[in-house]
Amino acid sequence: MPKIVDHAERRREVLDATWRVIARAGLDAATTRAIAEEAGYSIGVLTHYFSDKQDILVSAHRLAFARARDRILVATRDSAGVTALRLAMLEALPLDDERFVEAQVDVSFLGQSVGNAYLRGIRSASYEGSRRLWRGFLDQAAAAGELAEDADLPRLVDDVVGMVDSLSIQAIVDPGHMTPDHQVLLVDRFLERIARTAR
Amino acid sequence: MPKIVDHAERRREVLDATWRVIARAGLDAATTRAIAEEAGYSIGVLTHYFSDKQDILVSAHRLAFARARDRILVATRDSAGVTALRLAMLEALPLDDERFVEAQVDVSFLGQSVGNAYLRGIRSASYEGSRRLWRGFLDQAAAAGELAEDADLPRLVDDVVGMVDSLSIQAIVDPGHMTPDHQVLLVDRFLERIARTAR
The missing domain is CATH 1.10.357.10 (Tetracycline Repressor, domain 2)
Incomplete structure (x- = not known):
């Protein structure tokens, strides 16, 4: 049985990571890769929750x-x-x-x-x-x-x-x-x- | 004898072009290529007047x-x-x-x-x-x-x-x-x- 993931919670974690990256290095630095790294997830996980960078923003x-x-x-x-x-x-x-x-x-x-x-x-x-x-x-x-x-x-x-x-x-x-x-x-x-x- | 170019005037033209691109499509769209195209110059001319995109900005x-x-x-x-x-x-x-x-x-x-x-x-x-x-x-x-x-x-x-x-x-x-x-x-x-x- 697959682990039940709290979708809202995970989206929130990704957005928190996005915030930290923007604050530290600006919007241009907030690439999907940088956000995934900051959040501790793979890019694949990110694309499951957001369609693109604009969606994350x-x-x-x-x-x-x-x-x-x-x-x-x-x-x-x-x-x-x-x-x-x-x-x-x-x-x-x-x-x-x-x-x-x-x-x-x-x-x-x-x-x-x-x-x-x-x-x-x-x-x-x-x-x-x-x-x-x-x-x-x-x-x-x-x-x-x-x-x-x-x-x-x-x-x-x-x-x-x-x-x-x-x-x-x-x-x-x-x-x-x-x-x-x-x-x-x-x-x-x-x-x-x-x-x-x-x- | 090479044509004497008014450097200040040409820089101004490039910046005017930059403004129009930013206003129309945002900063992300203001690439060196897009600015050169808008100004009617080659990218080579642009790099003669500005060191990089940040310098233009x-x-x-x-x-x-x-x-x-x-x-x-x-x-x-x-x-x-x-x-x-x-x-x-x-x-x-x-x-x-x-x-x-x-x-x-x-x-x-x-x-x-x-x-x-x-x-x-x-x-x-x-x-x-x-x-x-x-x-x-x-x-x-x-x-x-x-x-x-x-x-x-x-x-x-x-x-x-x-x-x-x-x-x-x-x-x-x-x-x-x-x-x-x-x-x-x-x-x-x-x-x-x-x-x-x-x-």
Whole structure:
């Protein structure tokens, strides 16, 4: 009788290996061979779980997005409004090693999606999911009177999306400048600004 | 007597061709062969001007940065402070076809620099140059009393850098959402916010 393999678990192992390779050496280095080696599987096993490199990349991106969303939902379980928005933004930023690798996967994916309409579509769908999430927190904050009555919520969503993207990028390119502390400081200044308009 | 070739001009032509290939098909497609074909030169001519693909990429990125800076200096020649900052930010954003390609080159370069310390160093140096430029406008604005006396200028520089990065990315990934008009709107809201604190 063949050994029963946990498919989801093995896919996850391969994606974890993919993340490590991308973080260490960039997307070009994340060949099927390098990923298989890092994961400790044969290339044959890999091709059983993924159709090609693009499939691995898309899956790695989706996993990054799902992980961030799950962390955000856990972190904000007992809070609402601006407090929850703050916790959520901190979960989305590269403040620790795990999230730093997540940001690297995301930025690699982003670079790769220039000139690739399929990958841009995947990224665009992730943005849609993020926007709904941020909008939920902003709606709560507005309902609780934490924002100005005339706060332009869709524009604030764009601000939050932009902030998370840009702090992640600066943390990757200039880790000495955009430290975790500095990221938190900029988030707090942003939240102060959108709250200040409420008075 | 051999024909005298304008080296700078020919390098520029090759980089223009590189930009068009990256914008159309992504960085992976920007092989020496594809760039040579697009430029209408032989691969031999290309290797005369550039040592390898990475050299072409670095040169394309530096040219993008230099072009943006030159446009900014021209656009702000007759203005100062927040007015100049606004004009400068608009020059840095992908509001027309030329600048859209510039943003695509920049985002491709960014993705490629994950896991490549050399490319990250180039990108980091560009950030330094940008920060000095933005800081100059903010210093003028502060000196003219257009910002709050306690405005945190280095943090505002980070905000501007972040804004330009993130609007460029969203314009590439979601051009239907992050239209040129929408980018201008978000810049104006940002400038209103930093000016509002002055009162």
